[in-house]
Amino acid sequence: xxxxxxxxxxxxxxxxxxxxxxxxxxxxxxxxFFWYRQYSGKSPELIMSIYSNGDxxxxxxxxxxxxxxxxxxxxxxxSQPSDSATYLCAGESGSARQLTFGSGTQLTVLx
Amino acid sequence: xxxxxxxPRHEVTEMGQEVTLRCKPxxxxxxxxxxxxxxxRGLELLIYFNNNVPIxxxxxxxxxxxxxxxxxxxxxxxxxxxEPRDSAVYFCASSLGAxxxxxxxxxxxxxxxxx
Numbered sequence: 001x002x003x004x005x006x007x008x009x010x011x012x013x014x015x016x017x018x019x020x021x022x023x024x025x026x027x028x029x030x031x032x033f034f035w036y037r038q039y040s041g042k043s044p045e046l047i048m049s050i051y052s053n054g055d056x057x058x059x060x061x062x063x064x065x066x067x068x069x070x071x072x073x074x075x076x077x078x079s080q081p082s083d084s085a086t087y088l089c090a091g092e093s094g095s096a097r098q099l100t101f102g103s104g105t106q107l108t109v110l111x
Numbered sequence: 112x113x114x115x116x117x118x119p120r121h122e123v124t125e126m127g128q129e130v131t132l133r134c135k136p137x138x139x140x141x142x143x144x145x146x147x148x149x150x151x152r153g154l155e156l157l158i159y160f161n162n163n164v165p166i167x168x169x170x171x172x173x174x175x176x177x178x179x180x181x182x183x184x185x186x187x188x189x190x191x192x193x194e195p196r197d198s199a200v201y202f203c204a205s206s207l208g209a210x211x212x213x214x215x216x217x218x219x220x221x222x223x224x225x226x
Binding site: 034042043044045046049088094095096098099100101102103104 | 155
């Protein structure tokens with residue numbers, strides 16, 4: 001079992017809709033979680049971090065963490081075609097608490 | 112700031128050849144990471160340095176891979192001999208402080224093709 005699992009998708013939503021991306025993790029000791037966005041042919045870039053149970057909002061993005069269920073999600077409201085990218089969920093794990101990435105979910109926002 | 116700088120951006124080589132990938136982290140960052148990304152396996156951590164010291168190299172596939180960080184501003188990842196299954200995009204990333212308290216800044220990647 002991978003330490004961080006994502007529904008690999010692909011996921012397509014119409015412009016203006018809410019896109020919901022999900023992630024589960026296996027290391028109960030993980031405390032920090034991150035969502036990275038990667039455009040095709042580019043490098044990953046951090047868009048959200050979350051450390052506590054509950055929701056964290058930043059503009060159109062909301063990250064949700066449920067440590068009891070070992071579940072992390074990212075909601076993108078009012079999706080735009082420019083949001084089309086692969087979204088990588090990451091959590092810190094291992095003895096050195098290094099960042100482990102999920103396989104990513106490819107999101108396409110249709111105009 | 113110029114960001115994380117990697118070279119070469121693209122490398123095409125033949126099986127058995129030595130490949131050296133280079134990385135200059137962001138000035139002042141004390142953690143450096145080498146990741147490999149493929150369609151099949153996603154983004155995998157190969158090795159993690161903190162203050163130029165290798166902390167975790169459990170992701171290095173085998174003895175053909177080696178990484179060094181001789182100083183705070185330079186790191187190399189070497190593959191010798193290279194094999195077709197090493198074809199991937201290799202990312203270098205750096206961070207200020209421990210990874211679980213900050214973000215990783217990725218370079219643009221080195222796309223390696225081994226024929």
